[in-house]
Amino acid sequence: MMEELFSKQREEHKQLQSSIASLRRQAKEGNKKQKKQVQQKIADMEADLSQRHAQERTDLERTEEPEEGNEQDDLVATLLKQMESTDLDKPKKSPENSKSEAVDQPKETKKSRNRQKERLERRKAEMQQLSERAETEHADTVDKQKVEKDELSKILSNSGLVAVDIIPDGHCLFASISHQLNYHFNIKLNYHQLRDRAANYIFKHGDEYSGFLLDEDTGEVMSVEQYCNEIRTTGKWGGDIEIQALSNDVQVPIYVYNTNGPIIKFEPQEAKHTTPVCIAYYQHLYGLGAHYNSLVYNNK
Incomplete structure (x- = not known):
């Protein structure tokens, strides 16, 4: 899901850059006032896309976090079932075969468990990074709002x-x-x-x-x-x-x-x-x- 979101956002960013390029070409042919309007339009489009992308990443983090826990629980249940099946259902084998199985089986289980753990940890780190980025962008937006409000209030008061x-x-x-x-x-x-x-x-x-x-x-x-x-x-x-x-x-x-x-x-x-x-x-x-x-x- 995260990979799909990144792909979609990259494509939307490319589309935005294409639209901005078109706007800038138009601005070159306009007068000073029209150029300023186009520049403002570009700034608004970039801000809107940035805010929407940050919200999409935050929403995905909230929806996917429980799934990771479920996947880990499912993995543990599967491993326990495999262990029970090995202990109770399978016929006894010769000491030589048992020794080989005892050596090989834990390696497979350990390897599978490590891969799952690494994947979950990697996903958790990615989501944490996205969350921190979203918080930073939100903080920047709040700061801009406060600065603008204070500056304009002073201008109006004067x-x-x-x-x-x-x-x-x-x-x-x-x-x-x-x-x-x-x-x-x-x-x-x-x-x-x-x-x-x-x-x-x-x-x-x-x-x-x-x-x-x-x-x-x-x-x-x-x-x-x-x-x-x-x-x-x-x-x-x-x-x-x-x-x-x-x-x-x-x-x-x-x-x-x-x-x-x-x-x-x-x-x-x-x-x-x-x-x-x-x-x-x-x-x-x-x-x-x-x-x-x-x-x-x-x-x-």
Whole structure:
């Protein structure tokens, strides 16, 4: 089972590297903003695969550990049965034959027992190594979450802002902007409506976005029509493309606070509202991947 898992994970890693290579080729042809989006997509894909592989190894360790104990018990029972059969059922042999059997039989039993013991010990060592690796990866993830949370909290505090938690359900970008539009301008558009508006804008300006609309799972470029359909009808994660589309459509600046650098500012082609919509981007804080929260003024 462990060998099969290693083989599967190696193949998935190869597939990921192929997808990443494709993304990097696409990034070379894009502008600065699009290149940054592709790099973020690559980082998210690598993190997701690493976490999933670690969980798979941990799950396999839990399911296989009892089997090893059973195999050892079965081996002991088999050896005892063989010994009983030898003592009680077989006819007595000449002293010469008995001596030969007495010499040969223990060697076979001892050899079989040693092979089983070595195999079990080797498996136990492999599982221990995988367990330690999984714990290390988990600790690294926890550290990244804490560092990101502390750094972003400091950035927001210095700007007089505080985060409003948005449910991490795949709609967080649209839900965050929905909360901001209502908070600043009393514009009531729920995340379903914002998904529609983003998809409609991208579809209408398809020539500008063609070649940069990526499949979340494969990293391959999608057609404008297919991409927009997924934005409308599924929980497809939203990113820079959707933020810029909504900024242009609603005619409002959208500022994204993050720990990777300065505030990312998306300016509309024509501004109806000058007060920026402010949201926070988290790369590590939530276990499901990238996440957005709404930001409001800290009145304390």
